[in-house]
């Protein structure tokens with residue numbers, strides 16, 4: 257590279273000379289090229305790493321997802337798994353908090369150690385201490401002769417999940433805090449402590465920070481548990497996971513019962529639109545129910561509970577106004593069918609079911625015929641019924 261600077265005489269107008277400065281910058285150019293190459297390589301490695309991480313997560317085939325939200329969450333959980341820090345898993349009921357706790361344990365260096373889940377909501381207040389921390393022989397009336405290790409001791413060398421931690425009584429909260437701080441546990445009636453090497457995970461569907469504000473949960477314990485906070489989003493906020501989960505649960509049942517049931521696109525769409533207040537657990541249970549009641553080989557729209565269809569129909573905002581009455585009639589028909597089916601389930605005779613519904617047996621028979629339901633309350637799938645159940649909107 258050459259740079260040239262003119263030199264002027266005293267009047268500063270006439271150029272009397274030029275100073276040229278010539279440098280060999282091939283070294284600099286080489287350096288720049290190397291930098292570019294390194295950047296490209298870095299991008300390649302970063303992509304490969306992402307790919308590998310994704311593959312690594314997919315190896316954990318029990319956690320089904322497609323959404324970026326769950327992928328990011330699993331990445332974070334996977335990182336956290338390598339440390340012994342406490343993780344607080346929050347999310348609505350049925351989102352998969354326990355599944356995530358198992359994931360963390362299995363991804364952690366403690367994977368070969370025990371994994372103990374304590375359901376804090378299921379333990380009566382007076383038994384908490386003995387269940388969690390154990391007791392020495394003869395420490396209270398009714399105690400076993402030989403004493404008993406608590407859940408913390410059982411989890412030694414592994415992981416303990418304190419599920420529904422928001423339900424823990426305040427008195428036990430202070431004792432738990434002590435165990436977490438001192439890393440040792442006193443069995444009830446014991447003179448000396450037992451050293452512990454346990455990784456603690458906690459889960460709750462409550463807003464624990466709010467519980468702290470309300471005075472229901474100790475702030476110091478909250479901070480102890482909330483070292484790595486992970487929130488699992490509800491299913492309605494990651495609807496791209498719904499078809500994956502449906503296929504997964506259906507496949508599991510098909511394998512187990514050697515069937516080949518599949519789900520229609522229409523039914524899949526309706527399920528993807530539904531808000532799933534009970535999250536993945538509700539979805540899993542519904543698939544199992546549909547699997548049981550289905551006598552053919554396809555789960556169709558007509559098999560779905562009316563509330564799902566209602567959500568779907570009502571969420572199709574773009575339909576012309578003229579169709580609104582059509583929608584209402586359609587929904588009324590769907591609900592009527594569901595009501596008839598439940599009435600026959602509870603009162604398995606036309607006369608009794610009609611009495612329970614407050615209608616004539618002849619009216620009930622007519623309605624059953626209209627909905628293609630037999631007298632045992634089985635939904636008969638005929639071409640007519642499938643057609644009748646379709647919403648004709650266009």
Ligand SMILES: Nc1ncnc2c1ncn2[C@@H]1O[C@H](COP(=O)(O)OP(=O)(O)OP(=O)(O)O)[C@@H](O)[C@H]1O
Nearest residue numbers: 318319320348349350351352353354355461536537
């Ligand atoms: N991403 C997922 N892939 C596969 N199965 C899932 C997934 N999420 C949840 N499940 C299943 O849904 C059911 C409910 O999950 P889980 O018990 O982990 O929920 P939870 O959030 O702990 O519920 P709760 O707060 O009521 O205890 C379980 O059978 C679990 O295996």
